[in-house]
Amino acid sequence: MDRTSHLTNAHPAPRTDATARPSRLRRFMGLLAAAAMAAAVWTIAVPVLGVELDVAEVPGGPVGARTAGLAAVVGSSLLSGALGWIVLAVLERWTARGPRLWRGIAVTIAVLSLASPLTMTGDVGAAITLSLLHLVVAAVVVGAFTGVTGHPEPAVRPAESR
Template sequence: MTRNRLAVAALTTVAALIWWTVLTQAFDVDLTAEQGGTIHIGAVSVLIASLAMSLGGWALLAILERNTTAARKAWTITALICCTLSLGSPLTSGIGTGAKLGLASLHLLVGTVVILGLRRTTASPRRP
């Protein structure tokens, strides 16, 4: 199970970096946001954020598995809510339509890979 979850974290990070490269190089999108000043979203930021989100999701899932019999359902609902709420940041802070859509697509990509990937690593719900 640990190997599978580590693979999800690695896949999430690699997928996010590839999509960031496509957005910035192929589509020439300037990924900038206004957060107390103008910041440019670079590869290092994408790497750190995507890795942190996948490891955070893993940690929450592990906690839920130890403390509830419905870990998969609770984790999936929580992860979907978090992913949806995370869209507020790029959609309000992105500078320009391209940056807003590009950053939102990065959030959705990371959320999708983490949710589908980690969800598959959970044990089936326990039956009485």
């Protein structure tokens, strides 16, 4: 064993609250990034590729009753992300596993939300575009809000180990 071996980080310290939880600024920027990504998908699909995002008012209703415009896409991205943030904040106050629990809830809701593009559009291009919008917003929001970095969460938080 050499003299510097004790300085290496063979076993990294568990992440503390300061490093485990993304800041409010990061979450806010993630919310804006999700809306920007949704706007980018809409811009490529609608004006560039010519996809018509005509949707029904209700599942099974007449398609074309409404058109999903850029304002609606950005607004619903911001609204769904803000609601998700509120739920995450509540879960973080109630349980130490709030982010992990929220991530599972968010992914489940994202998967279930894919039913609406499939049942409320009459066009394959519109269904694919709307599904892609749902997935892009969910991926950006979940990553930004829970700090998905590829590092697993610690088994025990430092405050709990004392």
